[in-house]
Structures are given as C-alpha cells and as structure tokens.
Amino acid sequence: MPQKLAPAISDWTQLIEQQRWQELSAVLEDTHVSDIAERITALTPKERAIVFRLVERERASEVFGYLPYGEQRELIHSLSDEEVKRVLDEMRPDDRTRFFGEMPAEVTRKLIEELSPEELKESRELLGYPADSVGRYMTPHYVFISPEMTASQAIEHIRKVGSRSETLNVIYILDTNGKLLEDIRLGSLVLADPQSKVTDIADPALVSLHAMDDRERALKLFEKYDRVALPVTDADGNMLGIVTVDDMLDVAQSEATEDIQKLGGSEALDAPYTQVGLWDMIRKRGGWLSALFLGEMLTATAMSFFETEIAKAVVLALFVPLIISSGGNSGSQAASLIIRALALHELKLRDWFKVCYRELISGLALGFMLGVIGFFRIVLWQHLHLTNYGQHYLLLAFTVWASLIGVVMFGTLAGSMLPFIMRRFGFDPAASSAPFVATLVDVTGLCIYFSVALLILHGTLL
Amino acid sequence: MPQKLAPAISDWTQLIEQQRWQELSAVLEDTHVSDIAERITALTPKERAIVFRLVERERASEVFGYLPYGEQRELIHSLSDEEVKRVLDEMRPDDRTRFFGEMPAEVTRKLIEELSPEELKESRELLGYPADSVGRYMTPHYVFISPEMTASQAIEHIRKVGSRSETLNVIYILDTNGKLLEDIRLGSLVLADPQSKVTDIADPALVSLHAMDDRERALKLFEKYDRVALPVTDADGNMLGIVTVDDMLDVAQSEATEDIQKLGGSEALDAPYTQVGLWDMIRKRGGWLSALFLGEMLTATAMSFFETEIAKAVVLALFVPLIISSGGNSGSQAASLIIRALALHELKLRDWFKVCYRELISGLALGFMLGVIGFFRIVLWQHLHLTNYGQHYLLLAFTVWASLIGVVMFGTLAGSMLPFIMRRFGFDPAASSAPFVATLVDVTGLCIYFSVALLILHGTLL
Numbered sequence: 001m002p003q004k005l006a007p008a009i010s011d012w013t014q015l016i017e018q019q020r021w022q023e024l025s026a027v028l029e030d031t032h033v034s035d036i037a038e039r040i041t042a043l044t045p046k047e048r049a050i051v052f053r054l055v056e057r058e059r060a061s062e063v064f065g066y067l068p069y070g071e072q073r074e075l076i077h078s079l080s081d082e083e084v085k086r087v088l089d090e091m092r093p094d095d096r097t098r099f100f101g102e103m104p105a106e107v108t109r110k111l112i113e114e115l116s117p118e119e120l121k122e123s124r125e126l127l128g129y130p131a132d133s134v135g136r137y138m139t140p141h142y143v144f145i146s147p148e149m150t151a152s153q154a155i156e157h158i159r160k161v162g163s164r165s166e167t168l169n170v171i172y173i174l175d176t177n178g179k180l181l182e183d184i185r186l187g188s189l190v191l192a193d194p195q196s197k198v199t200d201i202a203d204p205a206l207v208s209l210h211a212m213d214d215r216e217r218a219l220k221l222f223e224k225y226d227r228v229a230l231p232v233t234d235a236d237g238n239m240l241g242i243v244t245v246d247d248m249l250d251v252a253q254s255e256a257t258e259d260i261q262k263l264g265g266s267e268a269l270d271a272p273y274t275q276v277g278l279w280d281m282i283r284k285r286g287g288w289l290s291a292l293f294l295g296e297m298l299t300a301t302a303m304s305f306f307e308t309e310i311a312k313a314v315v316l317a318l319f320v321p322l323i324i325s326s327g328g329n330s331g332s333q334a335a336s337l338i339i340r341a342l343a344l345h346e347l348k349l350r351d352w353f354k355v356c357y358r359e360l361i362s363g364l365a366l367g368f369m370l371g372v373i374g375f376f377r378i379v380l381w382q383h384l385h386l387t388n389y390g391q392h393y394l395l396l397a398f399t400v401w402a403s404l405i406g407v408v409m410f411g412t413l414a415g416s417m418l419p420f421i422m423r424r425f426g427f428d429p430a431a432s433s434a435p436f437v438a439t440l441v442d443v444t445g446l447c448i449y450f451s452v453a454l455l456i457l458h459g460t461l462l
Numbered sequence: 463m464p465q466k467l468a469p470a471i472s473d474w475t476q477l478i479e480q481q482r483w484q485e486l487s488a489v490l491e492d493t494h495v496s497d498i499a500e501r502i503t504a505l506t507p508k509e510r511a512i513v514f515r516l517v518e519r520e521r522a523s524e525v526f527g528y529l530p531y532g533e534q535r536e537l538i539h540s541l542s543d544e545e546v547k548r549v550l551d552e553m554r555p556d557d558r559t560r561f562f563g564e565m566p567a568e569v570t571r572k573l574i575e576e577l578s579p580e581e582l583k584e585s586r587e588l589l590g591y592p593a594d595s596v597g598r599y600m601t602p603h604y605v606f607i608s609p610e611m612t613a614s615q616a617i618e619h620i621r622k623v624g625s626r627s628e629t630l631n632v633i634y635i636l637d638t639n640g641k642l643l644e645d646i647r648l649g650s651l652v653l654a655d656p657q658s659k660v661t662d663i664a665d666p667a668l669v670s671l672h673a674m675d676d677r678e679r680a681l682k683l684f685e686k687y688d689r690v691a692l693p694v695t696d697a698d699g700n701m702l703g704i705v706t707v708d709d710m711l712d713v714a715q716s717e718a719t720e721d722i723q724k725l726g727g728s729e730a731l732d733a734p735y736t737q738v739g740l741w742d743m744i745r746k747r748g749g750w751l752s753a754l755f756l757g758e759m760l761t762a763t764a765m766s767f768f769e770t771e772i773a774k775a776v777v778l779a780l781f782v783p784l785i786i787s788s789g790g791n792s793g794s795q796a797a798s799l800i801i802r803a804l805a806l807h808e809l810k811l812r813d814w815f816k817v818c819y820r821e822l823i824s825g826l827a828l829g830f831m832l833g834v835i836g837f838f839r840i841v842l843w844q845h846l847h848l849t850n851y852g853q854h855y856l857l858l859a860f861t862v863w864a865s866l867i868g869v870v871m872f873g874t875l876a877g878s879m880l881p882f883i884m885r886r887f888g889f890d891p892a893a894s895s896a897p898f899v900a901t902l903v904d905v906t907g908l909c910i911y912f913s914v915a916l917l918i919l920h921g922t923l924l
Contacts, residue, residue, distance in 0.1 A: 159653055168649030169631045169690065186648050187630030191621055223715070226708040228631065228690040245707050246688040252711060253685070256718030257802050263722065264798020264896060265791055273803035274813070278820060282827050285795050292791050293832050297839055299783035304849045310776050317772050317779040321761035321786055321904055328790070329727055329754050329897040333747050336726020340719050341735035351736070358740060365744045370755050377759055387766045434726060434896045435791040442783055 012039075016047050025054045033059050037066030045078035050087060052079070053103070061104035076107070076114045102129070102211065105178060105238035112140040112241055134218050135211035137251070138232045138241030141167040144174045145198060147181055152194035158186070170229050172239060173198060180231055180239040182206050208233055211240055215251050220345060222248045259343055262428065263336055265292065265435035288433070295439040299324075302443055306450040313461040315389055315396060316453055319374075320446070323403050326370055327411035327445040328438030334359055334415030335437045342419055342429045352420040359416040360409060367408030371401035392460045403452045407445040414440055474501075478509050487516045495521050499528030507540035512549060514541070515565070523566035538569070538576045564591070564673065567640060567700035574602040574703055596680050597673035599713070600694045600703030603629040606636045607660060609643055614656035620648070631690050634701060635660060642693055642701040644668050670695055673702055677713050682807060684710045721805055724890065725798055727754065727897035750897075757901040761786075764905055768912040775923040777851055777858060778915055781836075782908065785865050788832055789873035789907040790900030796821055796877030797899045804881055804891045814882040821878040822871060829870030833863035854922045861918045865911040872910065873903045 015024040028036060028051065036055060040048050040063070052075060055063055064072060078084065103111070129135025143162050145154045154171065162168050171189065173182045182202035192201045208231045209218050221230060222245050229244045258268040267284040269276050276284075303310070303320075310317050338355065341347040347355065378397040381387045389396050415437045419429035454462055477486040490498065490513065498517060502510050502525070514537060517525055526534060540546065565573070591597025605624050607616045616633065624630050633651065635644040644664035654663045670693045671680050683692060684707050691706045720730040729746040731738050738746075765772070765782075772779050800817065803809040809817065840859040843849045851858050877899045881891035916924055 155652060162649065162653050168647070168652070185630070186652065187624065190617060190630070190648065190652065191624050219711075222708070223711055226706070228707065244688075245690065245711065246684070249681075249685055249707065249711055249714060252714045252718070253806065256714070256722070257806065260718070260722055260725065260798050260802045263725065264795050266795045266799065269799070272806070272808040273799055274808055274816075278823060281820075282824050285792075285824065286828055286831055289788075289791060289795065289828055289832065290835060293784075293788055293835055296784050296787050296791075297836075299787070300780050300839075301849075303780040303783065307776055307780065310772075310779050314769055314773045314776070314779075317776075317782070318762050318765040318769065320779070320782055321765065321908065322755075322758050324783055325758045325761070325786075325790075325897075325900065325904055326751075326755055328787075328900065329751060329758075330747075332895075332897050333726050333728045333751065336722050337728065337731070337735055340722045344715065344719065344734070346734040346736055354736075358743075361740060362744050362747065366748055366751055369748055370751065373752060373755055374759075377762075387763075433794075435787075435794050438787065438790065438900070442787055446783065 012043070012051060013047060016050055021054065024051070028055050033062040034066055037063045040075070041067070041071055045074075045081050046083040046087070048075060049078040049081055049084040053084075057102060057104060061106065064104055064107050072110065073114065076111050079107075079111060080115055102234055105234045105236070105240055108211075108234065108240050109140065109178070112138065129211050132215050133211065134209045134213045134215060134232055134243055135240075137215065137218070137243045137247050138211065139167070139244070140241050142170075142172055142229075142231070142239075142242045143168060144172040144239065145184075147173050147175065147197075147199050149198050150194065151189050151192040151196050151198060151201060154184075154189055154198050155194075158189075167229065167242065167244065170227070170231075170242075172231055172242075173202060174239050178238045180206070180208060180233050180237055183208075183231060209243060210235065215248075216255070216343075216345070218243055219248050219252055219255075255343065258428075259339060259430040262430035263339060263433050265289070265433040288435075292435050292439050295436075296442060298443045299446055302446040306446070309450060309453065309462055313453075313457065315461070316399075316450070316457075319400055320449070322374070323400070323407055323449045324442045324445040325438075326367075326404055327407035327441035328434075329411070330363065330366055330408045331411035331415035331437035331441045332434035334362075334412040335419060335432055335434060338416045338419045339429045339432070342423060349420060349423055352417065355416050355420070356413070359412045363409035363412035364405065366412065367405035370408060371404040374404055375401045390461070392457065395456055395460055399449075399453050399456045402456065403445075403449040406448040406452065407441070410444055410448065411437075411441045414444075474505070474513060475509055478512055483516065486513070490517050495524040496528055499525045502537070503529075503533055507536075507543050508545040508549070510537060511540040511543055511546040515546075519564060519566060523568065526566055526569055534572065535576065538573050541569075541573060542577055564696055567696045567698070567702060570673075570696065570702050571602065571640070574600065591673050594677050595673065596671045596675045596677060596694055596705055597702075599677060599680070599705045599709050600673065601629075601706070602703050604632075604634055604691075604693070604701075604704045605630060606634040606701065607646075609635050609637065609659075609661050611660050612656065613651050613654040613658050613660060613663060616646075616651055616660050617656075620651075629691065629704065629706065632693075632704075634693055634704075635664060636701050640700045642668070642670060642695050642699055645670075645693060668693075671705060672697065677710075678717070678805075678807070680705055681710050681713055681717075717805065721801060721892040724892035725801060725895050727751070727895040750895075754897050754901050757898075758904060760905045761908055764908045768908070771912060771915065771924055775915075775919065777923070778861075778912070778919075781862055782911070784836070785862070785869055785911045786904045786907040787900075788829075788866055789869035789903040790896075791873070792825065792828055792870045793873035793877030793899035793903045794896035796824075796874040797881060797894055797896060800878045800881045801891045801894070804885060811882060811885055814879065817878050817882070818875070821874045825871035825874035826867065828874065829867035832870060833866040836866055837863045852923070854919065857918055857922055861911075861915050864918065865907075865914045868910040868914065869903070869907040872906055873899075876902055876906075 012024065040051055043051060052060060067075060143158055145157055158171065168186050171184050171186060172180060173184060175181055182199060183206055184198055184202040188201050207221055207225050211232050211234055229242045231242055232240045234240055261268045266288050269284060375397045378389060378393060378400060382389050382393045418432035418437060422429045422432050474486065502513055505513060514522060529537060605620055607619055630648050633646050633648060634642060635646060637643055644661060645668055646660055646664040650663050669683060669687050673694050673696055691704045693704055694702045696702055723730045728750050731746060837859045840851060840855060840862060844851050844855045880894035880899060884891045884894050
C-alpha cells in the first residue's frame with residue numbers, strides 16, 4: 001500500500017516528475033475535492049491537467065464544479081497542452097487506460113466545444129478514449145432541446161442557436177443534467193403540429209453510441225438503422241457529441257483498405273499508394289516479406305530432410321510446386337472469406353467450430369476434385385508420351401491425388417482457423433494474410449506430400 | 463438498310479416475336495408519335511412496353527404526353543411486367559444498351575413513384591440503367607419546391623407534401639419542366655429569414671449525379687462532399703430521384719467484400735459466409751481453384767524440363783519452394799496494394815508507367831534484401847554443419863541470391879501490372895487475385911531459377 005503523504009503541492013509535482021502515477025492517484029483519493037480544486041490552479045498547466053486526469057471520474061466532476069468559469073476554461077486548455085499529450089504518448093497503453101479513464105461528461109463536452117476542429121483532431125486522444133473508439137470521431141456540433149418544449153418552441157429555439165445547418169438533421173432531447181432522453185428528426189419537427197410536445201413526436205426507438213464503443217460497432221449501427229448521425233454518450237448516458245455518417249463512410253473505406261493491404265501481406269500503408277514515399281513503402285513491405293521469407297526457409301529445411309528420397313525419385317520433385325501451391329491457394333481463399341466475414345460481424349468468435357466443420361468438408365471436396373485433375377494429368381501425359389514418369393506412374397498419380405486431398409484440407413483448415421486464432425488472442429484477423437497462410441501451408445504441405453509418397457511408393461520408387 | 467414497312471400492328475407484333483429489334487426500331491422511326499400513341503394501347507402489355515422502349519427518347523416523351531392519364535399508368539405497369547423483364551434479361555448486354563436507352567424523365571419518375579419499394583428493387587433494371595449505375599439506387603422520396611418560393615412558403619409546402627421525414631434533410635428546387643436548379647438543406651430553410659427567397663439561401667454549389675454514373679462515382683462524391691443525399695438527374699438535367707448515403711455505405715462495404723473475396727482467389731460470394739450453402743460455396747471456390755490448378759500444372763511441365771539438372775544437383779530442388787513462394791508473396795503484396803488503390807481511384811489507368819517504375823525499384827530492393835538473407839542462410843547452415851550443400855555451396859548461395867532478385871522483381875512487376883491490364887481490358891482488377899499472380903509467378907520463377915543456375919553452376923554442379 002502507498003504511504004499516506006500530507007497532500008502538499010510540492011509532493012504532487014515530485015510524483016508527476018517521477019511518473020509515480022499510482023501513488024499520486026492514491027494521494028488524490030485521500031484529498032478532499034474542494035482542496036484539489038483549490039490547489040490545482042497553483043500548478044503548471046501540464047501538472048494541472050495530469051492531476052485532474054488522475055482524479056477518479058465522479059470526484060473529478062465535483063472538482064470541476066468547484067472551479068470558477070475562468071479556471072474551468074484554463075483547465076480545458078491545459079488538457080489539450082502539447083506536454084500533456086507527450087506524457088500520454090510516452091505512457092504504456094495499459095497504464096494509460098488504468099489511470100486516464102473517461103473524463104466527466106461536462107469536461108468532455110466543454111473540451112470538444114472549446115477547441116477548434118483542427119485542435120480537436122489533434123487532441124482527441126486526450127479525451128481518454130482509445131484509438132478507433134467512437135470517442136475519437138465525435139463532434140460537438142449538435143443542437144439539443146428540453147423535453148418540455150412544443151414543436152414550435154423547438155423550432156424557435158433551433159433558429160436561435162442552430163448555426164451549422166448540415167448537422168441540424170437530428171435534434172436531441174436532453175434533461176437538465178445533460179442526460180440524453182430521445183432524438184427527433186428536424187423533418188418530424190417541421191411536419192408536426194406546432195403545439196404537439198416534442199417528446200410525443202420523437203423517434204420511437206433511441207439508438208445511441210457509447211464513446212468507448214469501437215468504431216466498427218458504430219459502422220454496424222449506421223448500416224442497420226440508416227441514420228445520418230448518431231448521438232454519443234458517456235457511461236452514465238450523458239450526451240457528449242454526435243458522430244456523422246460521412247465519417248463512418250471514411251471509416252468503412254479505410255478499414256477495408258487496411259484489411260486488403262494486410263491480406264496482401266504488407267503492413268497497412270496508412271496513406272494513398274501514390275503518397276507513400278518509395279523507401280517508406282519498401283520498408284513497410286520489406287518487413288513482412290522478410291518475415292515470410294524466414295518462415296519459408298523452413299521449406300528448404302523440410303526439403304533437405306527428404307533429399308535422399310528426391311535423389312532416389314527425382315520425379316517426385318516435379319510435383320512439389322503444384323502440391324504446395326494448391327495448399328496455399330485453398331488457404332488464401334478460406335482466409336480471405338473468413339477475415340471479411342469476421343470484419344463484417346457475419347461470424348463471431350464462437351462460430352469457429354461450425355466454420356471448422358464446413359471448411360473441413362469443403363477442403364475434402366476441393367482436394368478430392370483437384371486430386372482427380374492431377375491424377376488424370378499424370379496418366380494422360382504418360383499415355384501421350386509427353387513426359388515419362390517411369391513404370392510406376394500410376395502409383396505416382398495416386399500419391400499426387402492423396403497428397404492433394406491432405407494438403408488442400410490442411411490449407412482450408414489453416415486458412416479458416418488462423419483468423420479466429422488471431423482474433424482470439426487480440427490480433428487483427430487480417431494479419432493472417434494470404435502469404436502468411438501460404439507459407440504455413442507450404443512447409444506442412446511438403447511434409448504431407450513426402451510422407452504420403454513414402455507410404456505409397458515404398459518398395460517401388462523409394 | 464431495313465425495309466420501310468407500312469406500320470401495321472401485326473407487323474410490330476411479328477417483329478417483336480422474332481426479336482428483330484433493329485427493324486422494329488426503324489419502323490417506329492418512320493411512324494408519327496401520335497400514331498404510336500394511338501396504336502400502342504391496342505398491344506398486349508408486353509408488346510406495348512417493348513415498343514415504347516424502342517422509341518427514341520425525345521419522341522417517347524411526346525408519345526407519353528399523347529397518352530391519357532389512365533393509359534400512362536397502364537404503360538408504367540406494363541414496363542414492370544415480368545415478361546418484359548425476361549425479354550431484357552435474354553437480350554445480349556450490348557443490344558440492351560443499344561436499343562433500350564434512358565427513358566424520358568417523366569416516365570422514369572412516374573415509374574419509380576408508382577411501384578412499391580419491393581417492385582422497384584426488382585424492376586430497377588427496367589429503367590434502362592446498367593447494373594451498378596446510380597440509376598439502380600435512386601428512390602423517389604424527395605420533396606421539391608419551385609424557385610419563386612420564400613423560406614416560409616417552402617416550409618408550408620413541405621408540411622403539406624412531406625411524409626417521410628428521414629428523406630426531408632435536403633429539399634430540391636426544380637423549374638416547371640422538372641429540371642433540377644439547386645438544392646437546399648432543411649436546416650437552412652428553418653434558420654433562414656422566413657421572407658428570404660429560397661434561391662438566395664440554397665447551397666452555393668449544386669452537386670448532382672447522373673443516373674448513368676457508376677455507383678463508385680457516387681461513393682466518391684459522397685466522400686468528398688459529406689452529403690446525406692445527392693440528387694440524380696437524366697442526361698438533360700431533369701430530376702429523377704435521390705440517392706441516400708446509407709445506400710452508399712452498403713455499396714462501399716459490398717464493393718470491398720467483393721474485392722477481398724476475389725483477391726483471395728474465389729468468386730464473389732454475393733451473400734454472407736454463413737448464408738451460402740456448403741455446395742454452392744464449394745462450387746464458387748472450386749471453379750477458381752481448378753483454374754489455378756490447371757495453370758499451376760505448368761510448374762510440373764517446367765520442372766520436367768529441368769529434370770536432368772535436378773538429377774545432377776538434387777540440392778537445387780531444395781530451394782524451389784523458397785524461391786517461387788518469394789515471387790508469389792511479393793506479387794500478392796503488389797497486387798493487393800494496386801487493386802485497392804485502383805478501387806479508391808487513387809490510381810488511374812494512365813499511372814501504369816509510374817507504378818511500373820516504382821515497383822521495379824521496389825522489387826529490386828526487396829529481392830536484393832531477401833537474396834542477402836538467403837545467401838547468409840546457406841553459408842551459415844553450411845558452416846554450422848546443419849546441412850551439407852557440397853563443396854560448391856558458395857556458388858549455390860549466389861545462385862539463390864541472383865534468382866531471388868529476378869523472381870521478386872518479376873513478382874512485383876506482374877502483381878502490379880496485372881490489375882492495370884485487367885482494368886484496361888474491361889475486367890475487374892480484383893480478379894487478378896493473389897493466387898492468380900502467385901501461379902503466374904511460380905512458373906516464371908522456376909524458369910528464372912534454373913536459368914540462373916545453369917549460368918552460374920555450369921561446369922561445377924551442372
């Protein structure tokens with residue numbers, strides 16, 4: 001347990017300097033909110049912001065309430081200070097979420113209202129919402145009304161306060177504490193009887209986002225409910241801002257782009273192809289390519305295990321590329337289907353067994369089919385005297401057939417399960433790229449092929 | 463030249479039965495519009511619709527004008543007739559666009575208003591707009607006002623006619639002929655001085671779509687202008703309907719899904735993974751997989767060309783999977799980057815040379831890098847006595863290095879240029895899937911590897 005220190009300001013400063021967040025947080029817990037409010041203004045902007053962010057949410061709201069308006073504004077600007085941002089950046093992500101949780105709603109609201117759109121873009125991480133969370137996309141340009149108003153009063157109010165008409169499409173009904181009650185389309189307000197109460201003409205079902213939600217959830221709700229904007233609240237249902245559909249269109253596109261780039265076996269470029277510098281591009285692609293190459297080197301190792309067999313029956317080597325690429329191709333297919341289905345939430349983690357079963361059957365059918373083609377290719381070439389595979393060509397053909405069943409089944413299985421495994425362990429499923437799956441399948445495919453060959457050709461070719 | 467026939471109704475019927483569209487179209491050209499209007503009502507619904515669709519746009523508008531209201535409605539319903547749809551379906555696509563062009567604006571408008579949303583979904587192809595064109599996505603639920611109105615008159619009008627408030631966000635200003643003049647946000651109307659003219663408060667820049675536009679252009683405009691709906695006009699600027707952003711969100715997602723599925727080397731599934739039947743899925747994947755397998759069989763042929771070399775130096779076979787997969791991986795990378803950049807219009811067809819240059823340099827750098835790793839892998843394994851590559855191991859290492867440069871360069875080049883070639887010849891660039899590129903590169907990679915081997919190892923191992 002941390003020691004109970006007297007809450008002297010010099011101590012706070014010292015703890016910040018030494019980044020002893022846990023102790024500082026404990027000290028603040030023992031300090032009365034009015035004391036915190038009093039002392040916080042004596043600190044430097046950076047210290048002030050950090051101390052405030054370390055105070056537990058409920059109490060921070062009280063601290064903020066104790067501050068006079070001018071001090072509140074100063075604190076808001078301290079929160080978007082460059083140095084505070086740096087402290088946050090330098091912190092380990094788990095520490096960051098542990099110490100810097102959600103801010104009180106009124107502070108968040110003031111923060112996103114006070115800052116210019118450019119500042120806001122830069123400082124959204126300060127709100128304490130993780131990357132790719134809804135909190136990072138919300139804007140403060142919404143109009144709210146109170147539940148007692150009539151339609152005509154509401155329109156009168158909108159005319160007074162509304163300024164950016166493109167975000168006027170939906171109006172939000174908040175109670176006096178800023179809690180989101182309902183939303184109402186401007187169109188409904190205009191069409192309604194002027195004397196009707198706004199609560200009577202509001203949308204029957206309120207759909208709202210939580211600032212901590214992942215942007216993918218937002219995307220899903222926009223797709224499902226065909227809205228142009230959705231309200232964002234904090235954990236207690238207090239309105240913080242709105243997210244508009246055009247931002248979600250960008251999100252949808254950039255998520256798909258990332259997935260496609262990862263699927264192709266490179267890092268996400270994070271910028272249009274033409275705007276990425278040549279060397280930056282080579283670096284982003286080279287990393288994955290080298291990793292895959294290192295993995296693929298196992299094929300050389302696997303091959304050297306079977307060097308004696310190859311020397312005895314060179315004809316076996318001829319089918320190595322065909323066999324392993326079939327495994328790779330079926331694996332890429334399966335992986336890309338599953339990755340996309342996971343991204344679109346068509347599949348959940350718990351569906352892995354169903355998918356596994358489906359893919360095993362698909363793999364069996366596909367492998368059998370390719371095997372048939374491969375079998376007849378060998379027999380045909382032999383009979384047409386295009387290639388001479390020797391007297392045991394039929395056994396060779398059976399070896400290829402059987403290997404293809406095994407390799408394609410393993411390919412589809414690996415390709416379909418790898419994205420699930422990635423997701424399970426918190427990685428992006430798209431990182432189980434086609435080349436990654438192909439590399440994995442190549443090594444296994446060689447082992448399957450030569451094992452089958454040893455089994456079938458033992459005593460004849462081998 | 464078609465013969466000039468007397469425009470007898472029996473002749474029209476006969477020409478339709480024999481699908482002699484060109485002649486029927488010529489006959490109609492020689493018939494007065496009032497005669498067409500008179501005779502058209504005597505035909506069966508199917509014939510009526512087809513004759514009307516074959517009349518040239520300008521004149522069809524006049525024919526429509528000649529018809530009394532009841533007959534107009536009947537014609538509209540004939541146009542959505544099952545049999546008419548079948549005739550259209552059976553027609554070759556080029557004939558379809560040649561004969562069944564854009565309908566007159568008033569007919570299109572009436573058609574999409576008269577039909578239920580379900581019927582409309584089914585019959586959109588009847589409008590004469592190609593698949594994936596904006597015309598297929600437009601809906602008739604918009605409100606228009608005339609340019610002489612004041613803001614308060616406009617709001618009064620909206621209150622009278624507006625019914626579906628979710629499409630009330632933007633109001634369109636049309637002239638008496640139905641030509642789209644300007645658009646105005648409902649928010650701007652509400653905020654404006656009630657006495658101001660709507661033309662004074664309209665959006666400064668009108669952004670509109672043409673019904674023939676590709677849906678990708680629509681998506682691009684929505685992204686650029688952050689609108690919730692965009693108006694759709696015919697070639698003459700007549701308002702036909704609107705397209706809403708939520709449809710575009712679906713478009714963005716399904717385009718990306720298609721691309722990812724194709725990139726993974728299968729046909730687009732056209733439905734969520736879980737909703738595609740097992741055998742249907744196997745069929746969709748089996749087609750491409752078999753095609754790739756047939757292509758990949760060339761590797762067996764290529765390998766058999768070098769059978770003597772492999773027999774002489776079995777050690778060469780050990781690196782075959784490593785070499786060809788490196789080509790495949792670098793090709794997949796390049797292909798997926800370029801396919802996405804083309805889909806997002808970051809790259810145009812004319813950029814191919816710039817890309818070619820960039821990718822050649824990238825390929826050189828990446829190939830050189832992988833070659834270095836491969837070289838040291840061989841030297842290291844030899845010195846650590848992990849594998850014995852024989853006395854000429856250094857020459858072998860150089861062979862691998864040089865081959866990797868060649869193979870990776872060819873891989874990036876093929877992967878980046880194939881999508882351009884696809885697009886150039888009117889195919890979907892995404893069809894140049896990762897497995898497709900890998901197969902192409904595998905065969906070439908083998909030839910590069912063994913040619914380099916012959917060059918470097920001649921007189922020693924070979």
